[in-house]
Amino acid sequence: MNIVCLDLEGVLIPEIWIAFAEQTGIEALRRTTRDEPDYDVLMRYRLDILDNEGFKLADIEAVIGTLDPLPGAVDFVEWVTSQTRLVILSDTFRQFAGPLMAKLGYPTLFCHDLVIEENGRIADYRLRLKDHKRKAVEAFKALNFETFAAGDSYNDLSMIDVADARALFCPPERLTTERPELPVARSHGELRQLIERVL
Amino acid sequence: MNIVCLDLEGVLIPEIWIAFAEQTGIEALRRTTRDEPDYDVLMRYRLDILDNEGFKLADIEAVIGTLDPLPGAVDFVEWVTSQTRLVILSDTFRQFAGPLMAKLGYPTLFCHDLVIEENGRIADYRLRLKDHKRKAVEAFKALNFETFAAGDSYNDLSMIDVADARALFCPPERLTTERPELPVARSHGELRQLIERVL
Numbered sequence: 001m002n003i004v005c006l007d008l009e010g011v012l013i014p015e016i017w018i019a020f021a022e023q024t025g026i027e028a029l030r031r032t033t034r035d036e037p038d039y040d041v042l043m044r045y046r047l048d049i050l051d052n053e054g055f056k057l058a059d060i061e062a063v064i065g066t067l068d069p070l071p072g073a074v075d076f077v078e079w080v081t082s083q084t085r086l087v088i089l090s091d092t093f094r095q096f097a098g099p100l101m102a103k104l105g106y107p108t109l110f111c112h113d114l115v116i117e118e119n120g121r122i123a124d125y126r127l128r129l130k131d132h133k134r135k136a137v138e139a140f141k142a143l144n145f146e147t148f149a150a151g152d153s154y155n156d157l158s159m160i161d162v163a164d165a166r167a168l169f170c171p172p173e174r175l176t177t178e179r180p181e182l183p184v185a186r187s188h189g190e191l192r193q194l195i196e197r198v199l
Numbered sequence: 200m201n202i203v204c205l206d207l208e209g210v211l212i213p214e215i216w217i218a219f220a221e222q223t224g225i226e227a228l229r230r231t232t233r234d235e236p237d238y239d240v241l242m243r244y245r246l247d248i249l250d251n252e253g254f255k256l257a258d259i260e261a262v263i264g265t266l267d268p269l270p271g272a273v274d275f276v277e278w279v280t281s282q283t284r285l286v287i288l289s290d291t292f293r294q295f296a297g298p299l300m301a302k303l304g305y306p307t308l309f310c311h312d313l314v315i316e317e318n319g320r321i322a323d324y325r326l327r328l329k330d331h332k333r334k335a336v337e338a339f340k341a342l343n344f345e346t347f348a349a350g351d352s353y354n355d356l357s358m359i360d361v362a363d364a365r366a367l368f369c370p371p372e373r374l375t376t377e378r379p380e381l382p383v384a385r386s387h388g389e390l391r392q393l394i395e396r397v398l
Binding site for chain 2: 001078081082085086087094102105106107108109110111112113128129132135136139140142143144145
């Protein structure tokens with residue numbers, strides 16, 4: 001019995017911080033882990049900006065609510081869930097992903113949490129578990145599932161490396177150069193073909 | 200972050216073997232673990248009957264395709280998946296549950312597998328993992344989820360006992376007598392209230 005583990009941003013939905021920066025015009029939010037490799041420093045920088053701009057959770061949800069899943073992602077999710085099990089493993093936050101998960105038909109999402117104050121201010125973030133993508137895939141393997149993992153980025157490599165089958169989805173060129181042995185899917189159709197091989 | 204683990208038959212869909220016996224008129228398929236406590240003996244008895252009656256997988260899928268989820272179950276599943284994570288933990292087989300999972304909107308299902316021959320004959324069954332319900336709840340706890348588990352029967356007790364919060368759903372009276380400390384939900388509305396307490 002199979003289980004498919006997919007990254008969320010860049011695979012099924014846009015990169016949330018980039019899309020949020022575009023929607024709101026806050027250029028400073030375009031900073032990523034490429035500019036600031038320390039994730040904790042980056043997240044506190046982002047949360048400070050939201051705070052300074054006066055964005056409370058409801059405002060952010062409203063902006064994110066205007067975003068759409070990537071083209072073809074809704075049909076792709078429907079296909080995967082109709083064929084096998086799908087668990088989305090993401091380093092995003094439940095509160096940010098919510099509006100887009102609704103548009104994807106509420107597939108199962110393992111991610112992290114924001115700490116919200118009573119007035120709606122985002123006070124902090126809370127990682128549910130470090131390296132949770134890899135640990136989830138390992139847990140599914142221990143539950144006797146054949147695992148398939150796919151993602152677009154460096155933070156997906158640890159789950160991809162422990163899965164029984166794998167793919168990179170529309171990865172940056174640097175990643176395919178560094179890891180030439182990994183199968184690459186450049187569309188949801190190609191990803192579907194790779195999943196079909198293991199079903 | 201929470202995860203809700205639910206039994207399938209008796210909670211979201213009818214008991215498949217009983218419903219199948221009713222649809223086909225094969226009384227012998229009404230036998231349950233109450234009549235034959237050895238699950239392996241019971242399953243081989245059931246598969247022998249399907250074989251003798253000439254039921255191949257496609258015929259069984261067609262009969263099960265006429266069944267419907269329990270009243271209110273579709274809305275209940277939609278509510279749970281919109282609020283938190285839902286993983287259905289069932290001792291049924293993927294091939295039997297399939298048509299009903301479609302009607303429930305394809306929530307994530309951990310279950311077992313039938314061994315199907317090329318001509319569609321059901322040759323055997325294969326448990327993915329013994330006591331998989333308990334082991335899945337334990338795995339989710341190790342992944343730092345707060346777990347809620349509910350089911351209607353004895354084979355749900357091991358997952359219910361290890362979960363952080365729990366309920367019996369429409370259980371037989373004997374079970375509530377034996378385990379008076381367990382919260383009981385007698386409708387999806389009551390189950391929703393118990394889940395809401397831990398969200």
